[in-house]
Amino acid sequence: MKYRELVIFSGESFLVPQGVQRIDTGATHGWQVRYQGSKLFSDHSRDGSGARAAFDQATRELMRRIAALPAPVALQRAPSAHKTSELPPGISGPIIRTRSGTGTRSAVLSVLLPRYGAPSRRTSVHIASESSYSPERFEAALARAQALRAEAEHAYVQAATQARRRAGLAMRQVLRDR
Incomplete structure (x- = not known):
């Protein structure tokens, strides 16, 4: 699985796995899980002090989803728009x-x-x-x-x-x- 190093606005560093995104806006600070749907785990603080706990919750949720749900795949589910026959994709x-x-x-x-x-x-x-x-x-x-x-x-x-x-x-x- 891919990871990236991320330093948030408070200066704290995180090793973030693919499927977890950081959301920092004027109104919200937290971690969003994006795997077969999305869910936000808020820091519940403006200064970033709750970021570690929210990150831990988000990674646990990602692990739960990976263990329970099928992997998202990019197989074509419908015929291409330019396909002239009525045959299914593939x-x-x-x-x-x-x-x-x-x-x-x-x-x-x-x-x-x-x-x-x-x-x-x-x-x-x-x-x-x-x-x-x-x-x-x-x-x-x-x-x-x-x-x-x-x-x-x-x-x-x-x-x-x-x-x-x-x-x-x-x-x-x-x-x-x-």
Whole structure:
């Protein structure tokens, strides 16, 4: 997990983890947790004397959220505005391919499978050959493609959550040692 050194207006220094922000305005002084929603922990003082206690509360809340909630991921949930088909995000097609040697043409759907910490993988789902193509075969292939994409998204979220929780445990140790 990323950290940054922050010195607040009172001169006190903090090692602040990603997901916690300092709010210092004319009306408010405190720490805001930003992880699957936000919550402010006020210093309850104008001179910054309550900053350490508020910071400790904010980091405990961040740890609680990391342990209990799935990691926020940036997977595309809706089709791009410029996409001309009605297919869900991560699925393109039908794509017509010609087999070398035989010249047989077939239709496939291309599916983008996200992988956490690695480049995404593309796979193809066969619809039918030119002579056997039908709307029913297209719908069956689309259902297979959506199932593959959903499985990959689930694995992505699981891996991202596990990585975030490991980072949270390491962050807890760094903050203890400080």
